[in-house]
Amino acid sequence: MIFGHEDRGIDMKIFKTRDYADMSRKAANLISAQIILKPDCVLGLATGSSPLGTYKQLVEWYKKEDLDFSKVSTVNLDEYRGLNKDNAQSYYYFMNENLFSKVNIRKEATFIPDGADPNPERACAAHEEVIKRLGGIDLQLLGLGNNGHIGFNEPADEFIKDTHCVNLTQSTIDANSRFFESIDEVPTQAYTMGIRSIMRARKILIIVSGEEKADIVREAFWGPVTPKVPASILQIHRDVTLVADAAALSKAPL
Ligand code: F6R
DSSP: EEEGGGGGOOOOEEEEESSSHHHHHHHHHHHHHHHHHHHHEEEOOOOSSSTHHHHHHHHHHHHHTTTOTTEEEEEEEETTTTTTTTTTTHHHHHHHTTTTGGGGOOOOEEEOOOOTSSOHHHHHHHHHHHHHTTTSOOOEEOOOOOOSBBBTOOOOOSSSSEEEEEOOOOHHHHGGGSSSSSGGOOEEEEOOOHHHHHHHSSEEEEEEEEEGGGHHHHHHHOOOBTBBBGGGGGOOOOSEEEETTTTTTTTTOO
């Protein structure tokens, strides 16, 4: 089902799906369309629970020979500072496990901020440079943090523009602790694409699932645009698609 959001002067496409599986299939369809229409496209990718089903679906379609990643390049939103690529909790590892090693993408065309680089300025500038060299992002996939973050742009007094090193908030550390043995192991810093780096993507696809995100979905897409809810900035992007399940949209004024 699709809803326009033009009544508020906002051109956001909203797909309300039944559940997580339905959301994942819809998101994978939109990403497939991008790859089919522009085989050498640049995809901006996310980690976390939200895109897992989407990646699984893309892998299935690749196996059926319906998708070809051979000319695709990818850039990821973020990486924990201080984790090596072979650390099972690193986003590098996540991307390899869930997508890159399962499709015919060229490894050298996949870019993730270098969490092992202890120098934040160098690591972040290098990531910005990669995005520039690739000619910008055609389609950026995003998840939505419980506190409204996108990438690791945490609620703040202002939007931070470029790729930067961020101190993760306690709510993000708590949310991410589910992937670690203990909360003490969760890194407290990350390198993340900034708000301008994300907003420069030609298209944005944000996926959200679950009732626990219903309040933040309403705030982010129906509330005021504010750095206190970083995802709210997406309201002023000119090509954004929200694919969310009924539970995540249960508090939205649709
Ligand atoms: C991940 C990322 C984060 C997540 C967000 C939602 O690369 O940038 O913004 O998208 O924390 O996480 P999940 O999907 O695990 O609820």
